Amino acid sequence: MFALQDLHLQGLSLLSPELTLVTTALVVLMMDLIWKERDSWRLGAIGLVGLGAAALQLVSAHGTQGTAFGLVSIDNFGGFFKLFTSAATGVCIVFVMLDRRERRHRIGEYYFLLLSAAIGIFFMVGTYNLLLLVLGLELASLASYSLAGFHKGEKRSAEAAMKYVVFGGLSAGVMVFGISLLYAVTGTLDMRVMSGALAIDPVGEGVARSLAVALEQSPGMVALAMILILGGFSFKISSAPFHFWAPDVYEGSPTPVTTFLAVASKAGGFGALMRFFGVLFVAPDVGEMVAAYRNEIGMVLALVAAATMTLGNLAALRQTSLKRMLAYSSVAHAGYVLVGVAAMNQAGMEASLFYLAAYYFMNLGAFGFLLYFSGVTGRETLESLRGMGPKAPMITVPMVIFLVSLTGIPPMVGFTGKLQLLYAAMGPAEGLQLGWLAVCLGLNSVISLYYYMRVVRVLFLEDSDEPRPEPQVPMAVFLCLMAFLTVWFGLFFTPLLDLARSGMDLLT
């Protein structure tokens, strides 16, 4: 009896970050009802405090291993993504606070939805159990659906939400169906049981088969299940072939929401995906049967990666809207990150984590720039930026750094990320040949240079008589900070490397 209580208490203590976020979300909701303010900084502050507290707990819990209620497992890998999510969500909240067009709306719910999406991601990346994974994913998705359609009166927003929800529902269904097939062949929902890491199912008490056995009995079924589950993930990370929604939804949604989708929820999707494939295939002690199958999966992932980055970059080439261009570029980056996963070994996983970290700085910076200028000029086209470069250097020079980093040119953090990815692609798991993927990655960064430099060109190389935009100090400070970090971690990226490496306890 007491033992049970102890167990509960211990589990709750392990779940403290999640609980903090839940309480924060509820507090925000209630205070919104109480204060009834349209334009509230205080709510945002509360949200930030909550996120900060969660982040602190995550940092302090760094290195602790454990499983709460047999479902939620605490490890550095999950910790990395939780930290990432809370940081990204915090930035999104800051964006909302800085963007006066956003504050027209029911601000409390806005924060509430952002926070609950974050909670969903927390659970999604923090579990070995497919059921909980699906639940977390759905929680995040549901919140995101409503966020995408948050500007109720706007057609574009509504359309974005509609597309998002339909596509999301479909891919959720596909994923769940795939999971059902996997359940059919293995008889369990726990990845560790499938991989054979755990002998007995921590939750269910049925008889379970490991994936190796399942592969012998019905390989076709497993393959189908893998593809379907991959489909579900690739919706979340907006990779081919489930990326079609991304440009439209990113364009239609409010910019802070776009930021959240492009950074936080994408990273969350990667967290779940990497945990899934990592535990099932990459873990050190998989049988040779699984190892052989791993390489096939790796090839599939490589194809997906190549297709994603190429499609994203090509489509981005001739965009006239900065927002849509960034949407495509984030699609392409999903492809880049996938390269690391496709390598199907620890180095690859590390590379992916590292690149996500790099992606955090440069993409948040780019979206901050977008937010600032769409707020100033009211437009999101490249034209509206003509000749702005010299007029607002504190905003545009960081943007140049972000773009260069997104292209992957030293000494920016984006380059070191790409370096790791190339590294991974050229030294994948044995039996896997991904040299072509490395070349494809290189060529893609050349292509991407073209459209990234179009922004620079419009900003600096062309002239206009537009008035100088009025400054927005906090945003400038934020961008400069991000730019500094982009360069700093580009030159001294050991901390990021250690962070990524520490996340590899997933595979032990």
Add this chain to the structure above:
Amino acid sequence: MDLLNLNPENASTLLSWLTFLPLIGMCVVLMLPASNLRAIKIATGLFTFIPLVLATQMYFGTFDKTVSGYQMVQHFEWIKVLGINYSVGVDGLSMPLLWLTTILFFVAVPASETVPRLSKSYFVLLLLLELGVLGVFVSLDFFLFYVYWEVMLLPMYFLIGIWGGPQREYAAIKFFLYTLAGSVLMLIAVIALRLDTGTFSIPELVAIGKAGGFTGPALLGMSFTTWVFWFLFIAFAIKIPAFPFHTWLPDAHVQAPTPISVILAGILLKLGGYGLLRGCFPIVPDAFHHFAYVLGVLGVIAIVYGAYVALGQTDFKKMVAYSSVSHMGFVLLGMAALTEWGMNGAALQMFTHGISSAACFLVVGVVYDRAHHRDLNAFGGLAQPMPRYWALATIAFFASLGLPGMAGFVSEALTMVGAFQSQVGWTDEAIASGWMWGPFQWLTLIATIGIVMTAAYILWALQRVFLGTLNEKYQDFKDISAREVFSLAPLLILCIVLGIFPWFVLDWMEVSVADLMQILTFAG
């Protein structure tokens, strides 16, 4: 020979100081108010002058030209996890080029006087560019090398794109795309080497390559070293620029403002040749041996083809640009010949062409600032209003024509004789049957066409611009000003001094070139 002697007594921080002085200067310039352009110019001049002094001191003082291996080495771990080190050092190949770099950047500052829309950011970018160039020349770690290599791109993009001619944006992005494409190939090759050997350090890679220690897999029927060689070669050949990859050069040159053309032709092209000598050939000497004659052919094509295309130009600057293509062909030919003289000639050619082409671009700039066009056929008789200018221009152009007694001749003669001595592709029966003749002998013979054509286009241009009847539009042109002379004079003096005393540079290169040859011939 000691590839990387890290013994403490010759370790020094001089090179790091040299490399990062421009960065300091950049910060200083950033501090200055944008309105006070004069102060900014003075500061930039100062912070290009200090490196010049430092490099000169190194060249004549610190650098010991009699010992082989790297000197003034500084070496510490940068990113331990990936085995990336910050290791810098110079040898006889890089030291002269380093000196040349500081000279040309110092010259470029007064030459920037007439750049339109001149502003603070121009000088900031100029200093940033110098940082990148110096870094490439000193770095002994491939990762560091690559970082500096890419650091050059962005300033160059802006310098061409903002302060360039009418088609500047097009030229700038073309330059950027071309170079980045090359860099990506280089990056892939470097990573392949790293995965294979576990080190980024160039000297270690050289040692491993010398020992034939690469174990990489063969792909598509080509061996690992072959892949690495071609990837690296293309990366550097784009910078040189070698024949098929040269088309970015004319646009970049024509659009860039004068000082940037000076730097572009004077140094950035040399980076390609330097990269080949430092980072490509010694690492995969066997592949280099195998494809040497291909390189020779490319070089000769560049020589002849470039000369002909230059002859066909009506734009003064474009002509000079194509002449660079032609002259850099000699570098390739000399390297490919695999002879002491050829290698010395190529190395020297990089230096001398750096001087003479820079001088030529300055000369073109002078006339462009007055006439605001560069159409060769629209000039004529300019020697009458501006005799001093004619004299200086004559020196510059005859130096690049390769007139004996001037810098160009020495390197070209060395290259040609060296190429003629080459025994690459000789068959045993050819040697046995006293008729000692092979591919490179033919190539040298063909290259002589290029020499004659060089004389042709330069003389023709001089005639069309300076001689004959004066176009009265230009009656009242001012003769070359003191500032222009100030930027032009050092180069011309060097042109003549090097023509009479080539050992002024050759002595510095000789030992390193000998080591290099020893590595390269070792494999063959």
Add this chain to the structure above:
Amino acid sequence: MGVEAYMGVAGMLFVLGIVCIISRRNILYVLMGIEMILNAANINFVACNRFGNGGVEGRMFAIFVIILAAAEAAVALAIVLNVFHLFQSVRPSDADMLRD
């Protein structure tokens, strides 16, 4: 009658659902298609649970999926309503402002 029959039915249901999503001209039917897919999964879970191991996970999953479907339907209907207000149409293909 083995588990294969149930799974066959589930598979058909899945395919039908996708066809319905792709082909129907009314957004509500599209949502129904999604429900069909989810239910196909449910059939799998329950069947496999029944015929496979004696655990509870399958049934648990089924129940949760039903809840999910309900939640999703709620959000989706709200959004669809909004779309209908703004576009005056229930044809999903009528909302194509966001495109290249």
Add this chain to the structure above:
Amino acid sequence: MNTLTPNDYTLLLSVLLIPLLGYVVQIFVGRSLPRKGDWMLVGSMFVVMCITVYMFFVHAMGHTGSGPFWNESARTPGGPVFRWLYNTSNVPGDQNLIAGLLYDGLAASMLMVVGVVSFLVHLFSSAYMHGDRRYHIFFANISLFTFAMLGLILSDNILFLFVFWELMGFMSYLLIGHFAHDPDSPRITHAAAACKKAFLTTRVGDTCLFFGMAMFYFLLPREYNQLLEQGLIEGERALSSFRFADLWTMGGQIVEANHGDYPMWMTVAGLFTFGGTVGKSAQFPLHIWLPDAMEGPTPVSAMIHAATMVAAGVFLLGRMFPMMSPEVLQVVIAVGAFTALFAATIGCTVNDIKGVLAYSTISQLGFMVAAIGTGGLGLVAGLFHMVTHAFFKACLFLSAGSVIHGCHHEQNMQKMGGLRKKMPLTFLCMLICTLAIAGMPLFSGYYSKDRIIASVIDSTLTQWRGGNVFALVALPLAAMLTTFYMFRLIFLTFFGEPRDHHLHEHAHESPWPMTGALLGLASLGLFGGHFWLAGDPLSINGTWFTNLVEWQNMYVTSRGGSLDLTQMNMVAVGEHAEKTGHIWAIGVSMTVLALGFFAALWIYGLKKLDPARITGKLGLVYEAVRDKYYIDEVVNATVVRGTMGLAKGQTWIDENIVDGTVLGVGRLGRGLGTLCAWIDKHIVDGAVNWLANTTQALGSVVRLLQTGRIQQYISFAVGGALLLAAFHILT
């Protein structure tokens, strides 16, 4: 062997340094000096002349040492040397080019000739160029020009010979183009074209020379060492070298080992080397630059055509003679003889007084080259002719200049006439030198030309080869024509009635510096031949000059051994053969002299025969000759046009093929809409553009997928998933 002390070498070095210093001073401060600094340069040239003459008479002429006269500073302890390429000790010797001074008989005599002539030319110019707007520049250039020639003579290795050779070409470029800066000069555009033409044409020859040089440098030691390994030669391994002595040594031993015949590559290399002579010494077909070079001021013409530039080619031939295989020498004879004849015919038709002299120069150079081609004594004769020709041709040019100066820059002989009263001194000098060039006995030209013809006869008698036979026919003819057109010039200019009275009124004798220079040169033209002969006017053998430049001596010296003469394609000339050859030669030259003179007298002097009738009879032939056989037109049409066409073509290729390979593909990619855009400058040019275009095209294709229809998205997605599944399950 070496009879010079280091101090003597320093003296020789000062011969080089004085004009160089003069140039540097003049170019910088000349404008501000009184009289624009000409006195300084004339004075410095005077010093140079004194030194050269002193060196010549004290050392060369008074040479009594054992063995021939042969001094190399590099081989003299303490002698001045110039380390060129490297200054470090740790460089292999074959790379470390050490240049020194070479002072042998040839150098000595040539040095003196150049010293004397160039001093007189300087003196002449100080009056002739007076009032020129670039007076000081002119003096600076011409003294640097002299410096180049002196350096060429004194250099002991072929690479430095080449260096000074090119430098001289450059200075000739500047000097010929002197008037191209002068808006007042009527010939400004011609000058601009002429200087370019001169440099370019010679540059072609120079490139050949360079290549031949490279071949010798590389292949000679290889062959030598191979023979060494085969034991056919005893000695130590040879290193590559540019030094004449080493070249001769190795070459001679190789030939010796091959039993007297040359390896094939030596023939090729020799031909390339001879190409240099063809360019510089204006042999057919590269002679075209020389007549145009008349655009330069007359003193420049005197310099270029007498002592310095064109002589350099012959000098080179003399230096490299031992390396020339018999085949090469045949080519040399043929080219020389043909040039002599061909230029002489043109000379008969030209009316420009300087033009006549120009073509006569070409023709005389032909004589020298052909003579050297005959080998043996011919070499002596040719070099001898180079010396004498330097004197009288310089004098002729300067007198022509004086005439032009007197006639206010009128150059057409048809407008002159009867000037001998007006300018007697000029007339006197010109007459003397005309007799000299015509080969009048006891005049300097006689000895050399007579010797040339003698050597041709001898060589033909001994070896019945095509080249020799042709020379045997061509050279006497050329000699006759020479006499003819030279006297034509004399008669047209100085005799008869003045045809243009206005011109005649204002004609006047030139000031003293010019006439002084003229007299000096004229006396040399008269006696310049004698003092080489050691007071033996009719002798051939054993004369002093023969001993001095006897090539066997040079050769033997350099080898430090003796050699059977027959091995060096040398005619084994016995007493008898020589005498006969010589007697024949006297007869022939007398005859042709008489014929030419009387023809000229008949037609132009006594006007018994109107030239128009002859020309009318000759018709097309005459026109062909008058138009210089259309060589210029042909070259222009073929070489120049061809080159420009090629250049244009390659430019086109560069813009449209190399860059635009892909443009085509780009078009396809971007569809018909961009079909017209290829003209657009932004789209033309660039594989990069192509890349951009195609990728962008692909981009727009990809964007077609983004229809905005959610259901289409889903179908795409499902399709993609199915593809993946297919791929995954099938593999």
